[in-house]
Amino acid sequence: xxxxxxxxxxxxxxxxxxxxxxxxxxxxxxxxxxxxxxxxxxxxxxxxxxxxxxxxxxxxxxxxxxxxxxxxxxxxxxxxxxxxxxxxxxxxxxxxxxxxxxxxxxxxxxxxxxxxxxxxxxxxxxxxxxxxxxxxxxxxxxxxxxxxxxxxxxxxxxxxxxxxxxxxxxxxxxxxxxxxxxxxxxxxxxxxxxxxxxxxxxxxxxxxxxxxxxxxxxxxxxxxxxxxxxxxxxxxxxxxxxxxxxxxxxxxxxxxxxxxxxxxxxxxxxxxxxxxx
Amino acid sequence: xxxxxxxxxxxxxxxxxxxxxxxxxxxxxxxxxxxxxxxxxxxxxxxxxxxxxxxxxxxxxxxxxxxxxxxxxxxxxxxxxxxxxxxxxxxxxxxxxxxxxxxxxxxxxxxxxxxxxxxxxxxxxxxxxxxxxxxxxxxxxxxxxxxxxxxxxxxxxxxxxxxxxxxxxxxxxxxxxxxxxxxxxxxxxxxxxxxxxxxxxxxxxxxxxxxxxxxxxxxxxxxxxxxxxxxxxxxxxxxxxxxxxxxxxxxxxxxxxxxxxxxxxxxxxxxxxxxxx
Numbered sequence: 001x002x003x004x005x006x007x008x009x010x011x012x013x014x015x016x017x018x019x020x021x022x023x024x025x026x027x028x029x030x031x032x033x034x035x036x037x038x039x040x041x042x043x044x045x046x047x048x049x050x051x052x053x054x055x056x057x058x059x060x061x062x063x064x065x066x067x068x069x070x071x072x073x074x075x076x077x078x079x080x081x082x083x084x085x086x087x088x089x090x091x092x093x094x095x096x097x098x099x100x101x102x103x104x105x106x107x108x109x110x111x112x113x114x115x116x117x118x119x120x121x122x123x124x125x126x127x128x129x130x131x132x133x134x135x136x137x138x139x140x141x142x143x144x145x146x147x148x149x150x151x152x153x154x155x156x157x158x159x160x161x162x163x164x165x166x167x168x169x170x171x172x173x174x175x176x177x178x179x180x181x182x183x184x185x186x187x188x189x190x191x192x193x194x195x196x197x198x199x200x201x202x203x204x205x206x207x208x209x210x211x212x213x214x215x216x217x218x219x220x221x222x223x224x225x226x227x228x229x230x231x232x233x234x235x236x237x238x239x240x241x242x243x244x245x246x247x248x249x250x251x252x253x254x255x256x257x258x259x260x261x262x263x264x265x266x267x268x269x270x271x272x273x274x275x276x277x
Numbered sequence: 278x279x280x281x282x283x284x285x286x287x288x289x290x291x292x293x294x295x296x297x298x299x300x301x302x303x304x305x306x307x308x309x310x311x312x313x314x315x316x317x318x319x320x321x322x323x324x325x326x327x328x329x330x331x332x333x334x335x336x337x338x339x340x341x342x343x344x345x346x347x348x349x350x351x352x353x354x355x356x357x358x359x360x361x362x363x364x365x366x367x368x369x370x371x372x373x374x375x376x377x378x379x380x381x382x383x384x385x386x387x388x389x390x391x392x393x394x395x396x397x398x399x400x401x402x403x404x405x406x407x408x409x410x411x412x413x414x415x416x417x418x419x420x421x422x423x424x425x426x427x428x429x430x431x432x433x434x435x436x437x438x439x440x441x442x443x444x445x446x447x448x449x450x451x452x453x454x455x456x457x458x459x460x461x462x463x464x465x466x467x468x469x470x471x472x473x474x475x476x477x478x479x480x481x482x483x484x485x486x487x488x489x490x491x492x493x494x495x496x497x498x499x500x501x502x503x504x505x506x507x508x509x510x511x512x513x514x515x516x517x518x519x520x521x522x523x524x525x526x527x528x529x530x531x532x533x534x535x536x537x538x539x540x541x542x543x544x545x546x547x548x549x550x551x552x553x554x
Contacts, residue, residue: 065493067423067502071416080357080364082380085469087357087364090418095500103359104419105382105469119527121534139348140467141367142381146344147467183534184519186527188466190417190424192362192382195466199530201538216342223372225344242461250396250463251531253476257398257460258535261478265408 069095076104084108106194111157114185117197118164119152119251122177123231126206130230134204135252136172137225137241148227148241149249152197165200173226174214177202199251235260346372353381361385383471388434391462394474395441396429396528399454400508403483407507411481412529413449414502414518425504425518426526429474442477450503451491454479476528512537 074091081087090102107116124132140147153168155161162179169177183199204211218224229237235256238248351368358364367379384393401409417424430445432438439456446454460476481488495501506514512533515525 065495065500065502067414067500070423071500073418073421079359082356082364082366084380085364085382087359087362087382089359092416092418094416094498100418100498102418103361105362105364106419107469121531123538137344139369139371140464141350141369141377141379142383142469142471143464143467144350144471146347147464149467181534183530184516184525186525186530187417187420187424188527189470189472190420190426190524190526192384192419192472193466193469194419194421195469196524197527199527199534201534218342221371221377223342223344223348225342239461247467247473248461248463249467250465250474250476251527253460253463254398254528254531255535257458257476257478258532259539261400262536262539 067095071095074099079103081108104193107154109154111155113155114196115155115161115198116195117152117154118161118168118200119150119197120165120169120177120200120202121150121255122169122173122175122202122204124175124204124206124211124228129206130232132206132228132230133234133255134169134173134175135227135229137227137246138223140247143247146246147249148238148246148252150252161198161200165198165202169202171217171219172222172224174216175204176208176210177204231259232263344372348372351376356380358385381470384431386431388432390432391473392432392438392475393472394429394431395438395445395477396427396474397442397446397454397477397479398427398532399446399450399452399479399481401452401481401483401488401505406483407509409483409505409507410511410532411446411450411452412504412506414504414523415500417524420524423523424526425515425523425529427529438475438477442475442479446479448494448496449499449501451493452481453485453487454481508536509540 072093074093076088076090079087079089084107085105086108088104088106090104091099092102094100110116120134122134124134126132134151135148136151137146137148139145151169151172153164153172155164156167159167161182165179165182166177169175179200179202181201185196186199187193188195188197206212214226216224216226227237238253238256242248349370351370353365353367356364356366361384362382363385365381365383367381368376369379371377387393397411399411401411403409411428412425413428414423414425416422428446428449430441430449432441433444436444438459442456442459443454446452456477456479458478462473463476464470465472465474483489491503493501493503504514515530515533519525
């Protein structure tokens with residue numbers, strides 16, 4: 001029975017590829033269950049010991065350009081420097097050897113590490129509740145308005161990213177969290193600044209007594225409102241806040257889109273808010 | 278039978294809440310299937326017409342601070358200005374009425390709209406292949422190294438975000454895409470800059486003849502390598518690139534984490550790369 005199913009699938013796959021004049025030889029290496037479910041109807045394919053016989057190479061198309069000669073940093077001049085930020089003119093050599101100029105900004109506050117700050121993507125988990133994502137709303141002078149962001153903060157001297165994440169989440173939101181994962185240094189706007197952050201994934205046990213009545217404790221210059229948004233309503237909620245004049249942080253919005261896409265792809269939830277273009 | 282199951286669930290739920298001394302009154306409003314599956318064993322709960330009888334309020338805890346008096350922009354002075362960027366000193370009033378200063382950078386290239394650029398989150402879809410996410414690797418002078426980013430570009434004069442997205446994706450990667458969703462203006466680093474982008478979700482029909490042999494066409498100052506990474510390997514692939522010295526863009530990494538979390542939550546795929554902290 002199983003062999004018959006795989007054979008029928010194989011014939012259909014070959015038919016599709018031939019009809020599309022695809023230049024793909026070989027075998028199914030990894031079954032795309034979604035692809036099969038959507039495009040080869042009435043066939044169920046189960047991974048198993050015989051799958052190697054029916055592989056199709058799933059490697060992506062080859063890039064049309066591959067970096068061989070690297071670009072190279074030459075020098076930087078500081079154009080202006082404030083208490084927190086400085087503006088630089090950079091010179092670098094492109095792969096043809098031509099010298100080119102670029103303008104960039106950097107923080108003057110970075111310590112000895114490669115990181116300026118941490119960003120905490122914290123999920124509030126409670127028994128019998130939808131998981132919530134914890135966000136902060138605050139006035140951001142560069143934007144001249146309020147933003148919705150993940151809790152975040154600059155790394156204090158002598159701190160490691162995990163300590164900063166736990167401290168900032170507690171100060172800004174009142175929650176005690178377990179740190180689950182810390183990313184490598186990632187860049188925020190690499191065409192403009194040298195700024196990097198670690199993205200920290202955290203979970204908050206909302207049933208724990210320490211998290212039942214969270215009290216934030218921001219410093220005296222911070223006025224921060226905490227938002228806990230059910231994950232399944234995140235994208236819609238962000239769109240509502242944007243319509244009301246807040247600016248959503250790109251990482252928060254990306255997180256919401258990626259979650260919505262993943263759930264839509266697996267037909268677990270409607271792709272709320274993503275169908276209008 | 279159904280009523281018995283719901284009753285048994287209700288009793289168990291009450292028991293859990295009492296044993297945890299949670300201060301939650303009322304009813305189950307939305308079943309958290311995961312919560313029930315994980316924490317109330319041997320009970321299957323199906324949503325249905327009687328669910329209202331068994332609601333528990335799922336609203337998140339009330340914020341401990343709510344913004345009532347808004348902060349207010351006062352003035353900005355330009356400290357220095359280059360061809361592309363300018364550095365400003367801003368003055369604003371915090372909710373107590375106290376005047377405070379902030380430093381910020383902005384792009385001198387922004388047109389009349391609220392947007393500096395678009396970022397294209399494009400999924401390459403092909404029959405019987407895992408969906409791939411399309412990324413670009415390029416030298417970024419501010420980072421003094423190579424980055425892995427979503428294809429992106431500044432909005433040309435007279436363009437709308439959709440046109441920019443289609444044009445930039447074609448130039449940088451060679452792919453023709455269908456635009457599925459455009460975000461409101463989102464900020465990239467709102468404590469530092471006024472920069473905003475639209476996040477554009479796009480799908481590429483990889484079976485279409487126009488996308489079988491994509492040829493990028495970047496301008497003469499751009500040297501861009503295209504990466505197409507299967508979604509189910511995205512986080513691991515990014516970690517490999519980071520280990521090899523490239524810096525991953527925060528939005529790309531956030532996208533990968535959110536996808537991995539969504540799949541883990543629904544037990545569809547292992548939470549690859551996310552278990553080490």
